[in-house]
Amino acid sequence: MKFDFSQVLDATLPAPQAQPWNGFPTYNFVGGHNDAGSLPVDKIADACHRILMREGATLATYSVESGPQGYLPLREYLVKKLDKYAAMQCNPDNILLTSGSLQAIDLINSALLPANSSTRPTVIVEESNYGGVLTRLRSLNIDRVAISVDNDGMQTDQLATKLADLKAKGVKPAYIYTIPTVHNPTGTIMSVQRRQHLIDLAVEYDVPIFEDECYADLVWAGTRPPALYAMDSTARVIHVGSFSKTIAPALRVGYVVADWSLIGQLLSLKNDAGSGALEQMLLAEYCTGHFDTHLAALNVNLQQKLATLTTAIDREFGTSAEYIRPPGGIFLWVKLPDGVDTTVLAERAGKEGVAVNPGVEWSLEGDSNRYIRICFANPEPGIIDEGITLLAQICFREFGVPEVGGNLLR
Numbered sequence: 001m002k003f004d005f006s007q008v009l010d011a012t013l014p015a016p017q018a019q020p021w022n023g024f025p026t027y028n029f030v031g032g033h034n035d036a037g038s039l040p041v042d043k044i045a046d047a048c049h050r051i052l053m054r055e056g057a058t059l060a061t062y063s064v065e066s067g068p069q070g071y072l073p074l075r076e077y078l079v080k081k082l083d084k085y086a087a088m089q090c091n092p093d094n095i096l097l098t099s100g101s102l103q104a105i106d107l108i109n110s111a112l113l114p115a116n117s118s119t120r121p122t123v124i125v126e127e128s129n130y131g132g133v134l135t136r137l138r139s140l141n142i143d144r145v146a147i148s149v150d151n152d153g154m155q156t157d158q159l160a161t162k163l164a165d166l167k168a169k170g171v172k173p174a175y176i177y178t179i180p181t182v183h184n185p186t187g188t189i190m191s192v193q194r195r196q197h198l199i200d201l202a203v204e205y206d207v208p209i210f211e212d213e214c215y216a217d218l219v220w221a222g223t224r225p226p227a228l229y230a231m232d233s234t235a236r237v238i239h240v241g242s243f244s245k246t247i248a249p250a251l252r253v254g255y256v257v258a259d260w261s262l263i264g265q266l267l268s269l270k271n272d273a274g275s276g277a278l279e280q281m282l283l284a285e286y287c288t289g290h291f292d293t294h295l296a297a298l299n300v301n302l303q304q305k306l307a308t309l310t311t312a313i314d315r316e317f318g319t320s321a322e323y324i325r326p327p328g329g330i331f332l333w334v335k336l337p338d339g340v341d342t343t344v345l346a347e348r349a350g351k352e353g354v355a356v357n358p359g360v361e362w363s364l365e366g367d368s369n370r371y372i373r374i375c376f377a378n379p380e381p382g383i384i385d386e387g388i389t390l391l392a393q394i395c396f397r398e399f400g401v402p403e404v405g406g407n408l409l410r
């Protein structure tokens, strides 16, 4: 008789997947994927060939002789890149390479929010936020304090009030998590003044800052404010980054930059015998000569796709859709009229092959049920156009808005 695993699986586990994966939806506006046409496949293949011919035999040992922090030439490349793009001063010993930045996030949470902690930890996060972080925080036994985000990033006046309230209750947060440069999902970039205010408050209340810079290179203007890590002089910023959005998410290469007193702890928690070395090696080989030109071209392509998306939204939704055009990134955070339940919309649209993220999955509280997050990097322009047209039709059928599309009454 077949063994029934459900009898040994704990009821507190997340709900299992109903069935094996059966492919991407036709109109795929979720998942934070990259632009396939921008992927430098030939140059990556050359880099891979070169590095394998030169150093392939080092794959015979765990960590390819670079130790558990990851392939040393990639860490050395990152030291230069982070200086050039984010004004950060660090050295290879401050960097831990991880299997995607999600592994970095998990390691940091394991270190700062230990499961067997005697007191229930509190973290401060931006109210609208990356779904992957929110699901992680929800699964931990912790308190979350939300701070609103506006066009200048996290509202630090609100942060000041919340920190004072927490202090009055004797609570010291485990960290302040922020996505300062191209925030997910709003796309905003935190101003330098807000960055300074955030650091000042973190120093005053003696709290670490957890800076997630997943999208920081995808800024159309080509320049960005310094990273919080660069502005802070007290070594309290934990900086997390990724090659997912600049090169390819399936490579699964991310990193943490922090003071050794934290990196050393993360290393003892990262007991996976090392992240995949070949992808780290080919990234070091490829990025050293080509990253800057690749990034400039990628940003042009992404900006064009954003234009395709906003043209389609303006035509199909008209004044029913409100958004702030982001200065970079791969997604648009769109507000729909009162009465539109975007959780229902996402579910109905999903059945017709249009996948969008409903606001509640990308938000801790607030009126997020009127928002959807639309990722535009991966679908081709024709698919973006068709998908938005179909989404507007479904929205009209379910909620009676938008009444006008493409200048025609529906």
Ligand SMILES: Cc1ncc(COP(=O)(O)O)c(C=O)c1O
Pocket (backbone or CB within 6 Å): 031, 032, 099, 100, 101, 102, 103, 130, 132, 179, 184, 212, 214, 241, 242, 243, 244, 249, 252, 253, 254
């Ligand atoms: C803000 C943010 N942080 C981290 C990640 C995780 O990225 P990865 O694990 O691919 O590096 C994502 C992915 O979309 C993200 O949006």
